Amino acid sequence: MTTKAQEAPAITQVKTLGGVSSTMVLVAGWLIPGAGHLLLGKWVRASLLALSILCMFAIGIALQGKVYTPNTGDPLDMLGFAGDLGSGLLYVLARLLDWGRTSVQIATADYGTKFIVVAGLLNIVSAVDAHSLATGRKRS
Amino acid sequence: MTVTHFSGVLLFALFASVVFGITQRSQPPMMLRFGALCFTLFVAGTIAASWLMWLIKH
Numbered sequence: 560m561t562t563k564a565q566e567a568p569a570i571t572q573v574k575t576l577g578g579v580s581s582t583m584v585l586v587a588g589w590l591i592p593g594a595g596h597l598l599l600g601k602w603v604r605a606s607l608l609a610l611s612i613l614c615m616f617a618i619g620i621a622l623q624g625k626v627y628t629p630n631t632g633d634p635l636d637m638l639g640f641a642g643d644l645g646s647g648l649l650y651v652l653a654r655l656l657d658w659g660r661t662s663v664q665i666a667t668a669d670y671g672t673k674f675i676v677v678a679g680l681l682n683i684v685s686a687v688d689a690h691s692l693a694t695g696r697k698r699s
Numbered sequence: 700m701t702v703t704h705f706s707g708v709l710l711f712a713l714f715a716s717v718v719f720g721i722t723q724r725s726q727p728p729m730m731l732r733f734g735a736l737c738f739t740l741f742v743a744g745t746i747a748a749s750w751l752m753w754l755i756k757h
Contacts, residue, residue: 604721611714618710621700670707677711681718688722699725 581693588686590647595689608685615678616649619659624671626650626659639672645679712741 579587579598588595593609596602620626627639643650653659653675663669691697702710720734 607717608721611717615711615714618700618702622702667701667707670702674711677715681715684722685718697725 581690584693585686585690588689589645589682592647592649592682592685595686596692599689599692601692612646612678612682612685613649615674615681616646616653619671619674619676619678620653622671622674623660623665623668624673624675625661625663625668626653626675628654628661639676642676642679645681645683646675647682649682650679708742708745712738712745715741 584595584598587598591609592612593605593607596605596608625639627636627643629637629640631637631640643653646653659671659675660668663672688697692699716734716738719737720730724730724733
């Protein structure tokens with residue numbers, strides 16, 4: 560007689576390039592889109608994720624979307640900032656190089672703002688996915 | 700750069716669906732199917748919501 564635990568397939572950790580920890584995979588995935596999957600050797604997924612997130616962010620900037628800043632006091636701005644921060648180094652780059660706008664001035668810029676925020680949120684989703692692969696929570 | 704409402708929807712749906720497909724499924728065929736489903740739902744949902752708003756207005 561077998562128990563449920565015996566029937567369940569064994570969860571195995573995915574081998575990472577250079578034996579980096581799962582936390583490192585999560586942080587790398589957050590800082591650079593697709594880097595988490597790249598560290599796990601899944602370069603096709605990494606390039607597709609990086610391409611999608613980078614394109615979304617770039618289109619947001621090209622549409623003159625707003626790049627949120629911290630400490631504006633407006634709760635919606637804080638949420639926008641949290642979303643933007645999900646882009647990792649892209650957000651830092653945008654602030655350093657003064658990309659985007661500080662306020663929405665044309666109608667399509669509102670789309671741009673949403674593209675930038677969603678690029679950040681999607682980057683967080685992909686970083687968490689890479690972490691799940693590294694810990695073995697997600698099988699492949 | 701400017702985009703129309705519809706091309707904006709298509710771009711958004713495309714990129715979001717790629718990420719959802721890869722992250723929410725384990726096997727490549729299922730990723731493709733789920734990504735395609737997400738894309739369809741994004742676009743169809745937006746068109747449905749647009750018509751709903753038009754009906755509310757009129």
